[in-house]
Amino acid sequence: CFPGSISGIEPYFPDPADWPAVRAAYEEGTRAEVARVLETVPAEDLTVQFDLAWxxxxxxxxxxxxxxxSPAQRFAEKYERVSxxxxxxxxxxxxxxxxxxxxCYGTAGGWPMTAMADMELCTLLSNSAVQLCARPVDYFHMPVLPDADDAFLAPLERLDVGDxxxxxxxxxxxxxxxxxxxFEERVRRARRHLGEFGIAAVCGHGRDDPAQVDxxxxxxxACVERFEELRAGRT
Known part of the structure; x- marks a missing residue:
């Protein structure tokens, strides 16, 4: 898992004039790291995930x-920079x-670092990734707040991510x-807005208390087992 280029650059380089050159170096460094991993791990066994928190x-x-x-930008300009x-x-x-x-909603200071209003940003970015990336995107992971209601989940109906x-x-x-x-209730609610999906933890475990990880x-x-039962129609 690699940070997105903005997450890896902008918090650490305070002069925006430096960002284009650093981004080019970041992308080249990422390519080199992936190539290095592939010297040991077969391609069919490898998954590379980018984590976009900032x-x-x-x-x-x-x-x-x-x-x-950060430069003074309207939302549309920010979105163009990110996408x-x-x-x-x-x-x-x-x-x-x-x-x-x-x-990623972020875990610094406790999850979520930013409580999103709804799934709109996740939907917009997923659609943009499929449209803009020259190679296929295999999957997207989208956190859902524990008390997410139908209004929070409704933007998922506008997902257009192909396969x-x-x-x-x-x-x-x-x-x-x-x-x-x-968890089961969250699954049932999400299904009202997205017909097919997999499930996962809300975020990674890097900042979790080690004593709680087990x-x-x-x-x-247990949630995965219940999810498989629901998919099989065993309610």
Missing amino acids: ELNDLSLGDEPVLPW SSLPGLARAVPEDVRLGFHW ARVFLGLVHPGEAGGGVAA GILRLTR
Whole structure:
């Protein structure tokens, strides 16, 4: 999993004039790293995922800047900056390697760093990735808030991603997640807006308390088993 180029550059390079050159170097470095991994891991066994966290955080603020040195841009200009970064990331991944994008809400300070209003940004970015990337995108991962209602999920009806798979982050640990029963209700609600999808944890586990990881994985397994039962029509 690699950060998106904006996540990997803009928080650390405060002069926007440097960004184009650094982005070119970032994309070339990513290509080199993927090639290095392929020296050991067969292409059919490799998946490369790009994690766009600062990108989502920035877009969620509308016309407001995400960083003190961010250029003054309207939402449409921000969106163009973010969406135009996707093809360069995709070019780093050979077509015989699976490619995915994770539209990340962020875990710094606790998940979510940014609580999205709905699934609109995830939908827009997924559609743009399929349209702009020269190679196929194999999947998208989209987090879903634990209490997401129909209004939050409705933008999923506008997804147009061809054969790319969609994985919804519906597995939430802890008391707020409500266990398997609450997970099942989230699945049923999501199905009202998207007919076919896979399920996953809401985000990665890099910032989770190590003492809680075993329980999180057990919950995830239980949710996967229940999801398969629902898919098979065993309610």
